[in-house]
Amino acid sequence: MSLAVAMALSASAMAQQAATEEPQIEKIEVTGSRLKGVDMEGANPLQVFSRDELTSRGYDSISSFLRDLPQASAGTFNEIGSTAGNDGTPAGSAGVSLRGLGSSSTLVLVNGRRVAVDSFANGADTFVNVNTIPMSAIERVEILTDGASSVYGSDAIAALRYDSYSDFGSDVNPKLSLRYRATDNLILRASASTGFRAPSLSQIGAGKSLGFNYISCLPGQPFLSFCGNQPVEIGYDEERVGNKELDAEKSRALNVGMSWNLTDSLQLTVDYWRYRHTDIVDYDSITTLRGCLSGDVPVTGSEAALGDSFGCVVVNNELVFLRTGFYNIGSQETDGIDVNLNYRLDTNYGSFKFYATGTKTFNYERQLTPDSPKEDLLGRLSGANEIARPDLVADFGTDWRSGNWKASLSAHYASSMGDGDFRFGGNETVKSWTTLSGSLGYDITDNQSISLAVRNLTDKAPPYASSPTNGYASSVHDWIGRLWTLRYTVSF
Template identity: 35%
Template structure:
C-alpha cells in the first residue's frame, strides 16, 4: 500500500496538472514580482480570486480596536459559533476549562487541531497544555503589534500544508519592511465601576544598510481581570449549586430516607436556604467567584534579520520570544459524602444541629457525612514561555524560486494552584480532629489533633490549619517542534494560454510533548488526592515527513485548473496522500467562478497519542431517554466526575471538503463574493459520555457502587483503566458519582454553508474616501453523530451554533482623519435544551453591537486614536444554558469599553 502511495505521489510530481490560477502578464519581457499567497506554494503567478482567502490588512488591524490576536480573530464570522475557537473567557482552574491565559482558533467549529496556524508561513509549536484532549496553538503568544497582516484560507488545505489544515489555514505574517523607530502606547477601561484596565506598549526599530535589513519589536500587554460578579448580566447564575459553603449533612443511615433527608445548620442565610430531592441545602451562587476574563500580563520580542548576497541569494532569520503570566479561577471545590466524614463530637458543631441529629436517631458512634464547598475559589497561576528560531536561504536559479529553512520552536508551561485546592485525606483527618501540626495524619483529637471547622460558613478556622490542607499541585509541560523543509517554484511548460507553473518540495519534522501534572492531580486507584481538581497527562513524540507538488495550468485564456497532492508519512500512523483539485473560470472581466475539492488526513494530535488519564466533569441531561433510568425520575441534570483514558489503537481522522464560489465586480469600486463550503469529517477522536450510559443500559459496561461492601472484590469495583460507571449504590437510578471512558474514533460531523462578502469604495473630493464592507457566514447545516449508538444530531441553529454571523464596516479617510464604524451581528439560536431548567422552545435572542474607531494624524509621523467597543453598551442576551447566564462563546459581557492610543514614528 505504501509503495502504491509513493508511486502516486511521484507521478503527480511529474504530471503537469494544476491549481486554477490566472497568469496576467501584459509584457512578457517585463520583470514580474514574485508573490506567494497563503493556500499555495506557487510563486510568480497572480493568485487573486483563485482561492477563498480573507486578508486582514495593517489598516484593518489598526481600526479593529483589538489588543490581542484572539480579539482580532473573534471579529471574523468564520471563527464564531460552536465550541472550536476559545479565548481566555473559557479558561479556569477546572480540568474542563481551557488552560489559563491561552486561546485557540478554529474555522467552522471543526476544532483547533483541524485548523493549521502558521507564523510567516511556517508551523508553530503547540501548547504543552492541551485543551481537554485537543492540541492547539496558543495565539496569545503572538504579539498583535508585530503583525503586518493575516491571511486566512477558508478551505481544506492538507494537500498544501499537511494534515492539520483540514478546515483551513490561518497565517500570521510579521512586519518586516520597516525602517526607523516607532513607539505605540494605549490605555483602555470600561465605564463600569470595576477596574477593567488594559495597557499596551510597543516599540519597533528597523534599519537597512548595504546588504543587511533588520527589524526588532518589543511588546508589553497587561489586563486586569473581569469577574462575573462585576456585571449584572452574569452576577447571578441561573442554577445555583445545592452544595454551598454551609454544607448539607446526612448520616446515610437513620437520615437516609425521603421523610428526613439532609439537614443544614440554621446559620444558612434565609435567601440561600432550599429543599430539594435529598433534603435541605444552602445554595451557592458560583458566579460570585469566577472570572469572566482572567488577568494576564505578557512580554514579547521579535527580531528579523536578512542578508542579501551579491548573487541575489538571501539569508533570512527570525527570532521570537514571548512570556505570558495569567491567573484564573473557578468556583470553590466541592466535597461530598465519604470525602467529608464529620465527627459527631466535632467541637464546633452547633447545638441546634446536634439536637436535630439526636431527634433523627443518629448514632453518635458514627460520623456525619457532609456535602458542601470550600470557602475560596480554586485559583491557578500559569506562566508560559514560547521560543521560535527560523533560519534559511532563498534565491533564484534558472528562473526558479527556491527556499530552504530550518525551524525550531518550543513552548514551556508551568502551573501552580494559589488557593482553593485541598488535600482529601488531610481534610478527612481535620474534620475528625486527627490532623497533626506537621501535616501528618493520626493525632489524638483530645490531645494534639487539629480541627477544621466546617460549620458557620467555614469562616472561623486557624490559618495554620488551612495552610496544612491546601496544595499547590504543580504542573509543568513542554512541547518542541523542529522542521527542515525545501520548496521550489517555477515555469515548466508553455501553453497557448500561458505558462504552466509548478511547485514541489519536501518536509521533515519532529515533534514532542510532555505534560507532567503533580501526582496530587492525577487519579490513583480511581481516586484523586485533592478535591475538585485534575490535569491532563500526556507524553509523546514522533517524526513525520512529506513530499508535495502543485501545478497551475492555464487551460484557456478564461479557465485555469489546479491539482495538488501531498504524501505524508507519520510514525505509528502510516501514510496517506491528500489531493486537491480546483478551478478558476473567468468568462468576463467582471465575473469569476471558482471551486475546489480536497481530501484530508489528520493523525491524532500529540495530546491524544500520548494521553494518560484526563480528569474532567460533566452532567447527564435528565430528560428524554435517561430520565426514567439513570436519572431516577429526577428533572435536574445529574453531575459527575470523569476519568478519560488514552487509547493506543486510535486511527487517523479523514475529511473531504468542497468549495464553490462566484466573484462579481460590476464596477471597479464594487465587488460581491459568495462561496458555498462543505466539510465531511469522519473518524473523529474524542469521547461520547451519553453513549457510555447507553452501553450501560444495554449491559455492555458495568455499573458499580461508590461504597462497595468489599473494595478488594473485583466484581464490585472497576479495575484500573476499565470503562464503566460508578453510582451511589451501584444501581441505575442512584445518583451518578463518576464515569470512566477512553478516547476513541467516533462518528462524523458534516457541515455546510455560505460565506458572503461585499466591498464598495466611494471617493469624494468634499467628504473624503469611504469604504463599505460586509462579511457574513450562514450555517446551513451541522450534522454530528458521535457514535454508532447515537442519533445524528442537527446542531445548526441549536445551542451555540447561530445560523448567521456577520459584521458590516464603514471606513472613512479624510485629510488627517481615519475612522470606522463596525456592526457585529449574532443571530438567535436555541438555548441549551439539554438543561432541564431551560424552558421548552426558548431561544437566545439575536445581538448586535457597534464599535467606533477614530484617529487623527497630528504630524506626518504621529497620530492619536480613540476606540469605543460596544458603543451603545448593549447587554448580552440571557442564555439559561450557560452557568454564567451568558453564552461567552458567542457574546461578551464587558459592555462599553474605551481605548486611547498614541503612536510616534521617527
C-alpha cells in the same frame, strides 16, 4: 507592481509612435482602487485584514477579532477567563474554530510556520492559544477557509500530500482547485479536497485518569448483564487512558464560488462551502462496554488480570471497574455560504469604503457515535461547554480617509439562538446581538500616527442565556462593555 508595469509599457508604446506620427495626446488618466480586483482572486477563497483595519474597528487582541469573524462565529470560540477551566484549559487561553469543526482542526500559522499548541488543553486534546500572539506584532491576518489548502492563487492546482509520523503512521490526501475567468470582470472558482488530522500525543499516550460512572439497569437497557441484582443503576470505577491504535480523523471539503467586479468600484464575492468530518477522536465508555459484551475486549474478575488492556472487571455479575479511552467514533457535517460586498466612493470630502460580509450556515449536524442519532446543533447552544452556533453572523460598515485623517464605523451582528441543553427559568431564546464600533485617527508623519477607537459604542450587554453558568454565550458574545483604546504608533 502591476500598475507600474502597465504604465511603463504604455510609455514605451507612446514614445515609439511619436517618432513617426507625433500624435496629439488629449488626456492620460490613471486610476487605482483599494478593492481587490478579480486578478487577485485565486482558486481558493482568501480574506486579508491589515492591522490598521483591525485597530480601526476597536480590536485590541487577535482573539477579540477572531471571535467576531463570521467564518469563526458560525462555529465555536472558547475562552477561559482568570481561572483555568475544569477541562484543563490554561487560564486566559483562546482557540479559534473555523466552520465549527473544532479548534484542534483549525491550522494557525505565523509567517508560514505552524504555531505550537497548548499542551493538554480540553482535557487531552490540543489547540493553538491565539492569545499568545501579540497584536502589535501583526502586519496582517489572512483567513483561508477552504479545506486542506496550502497554496494561494493559481488557475489550476492539483496536489497530492503525503504525511508520515513515527508514532502514528502515514496518510495521503489529494486536492484539486480550479479558477476560470468567465469575463474580464468575473472569476469562477472551485476546490475539492480531503484532509486528515493525526491523533495528538496526549490522545495516544495519555496517562491514567480516574473517575466514577453509571449504567442503567432498567428493563430494556443494553447492559443488564452487568447489573447483577441492582434494579435501577449500578456505579463503577472508570479509568481512562490513551489509545495507541487510533486512526487519523478524516475530512472532505468542497468550495464553489465567484468573484465579480460589478463596476470599477463595486465587487461581490460569493462562496458555497461544505465540510464532512469523520472518525473524530473522543473518550467513549459505551464502545468498551459493547466490546465486553461481544468479546472484543476482555472481561476479568480483577483489575490485575486485565493488565493494560481496555476491558471490564465483573464480580458477582456486577460491573465494578472499566478501563476505556479514546476511539475514532464521532462525525460532523456542515455547509453554508459566505458573501462579501465592497464598494469604494471617492468624493471631495474624502474616500469612502463600504463593506458588508456575512456567513449563513444552512446545516450543522453532529453524531457522537456511529450508533447514536444525529443532532441538529444549528441555531442553538449545545453541549456541556454550551457552544453557540448562530445561523447568521455578519459585519458591515465604512472606512473613510481624507488627507491625514481617517475614521471608521462598523457593526457586528449575530442572530438569535435557542437556549442550551441545561436552560432553566423558562428561558427558551438567546436574542440576536448587534454592536457598533468606531474610530478616528490622524497620521502625524509618514511613520507616526495616533488613533482613538471605541468598541461597543452603545455599551450593549450580551443577551441573556440561562444555560451557561456565566449567563451569556461566551463563544460568540463578549461580556466586556464599551472599550476605549487610545493608540500612538511609530513605525521603524
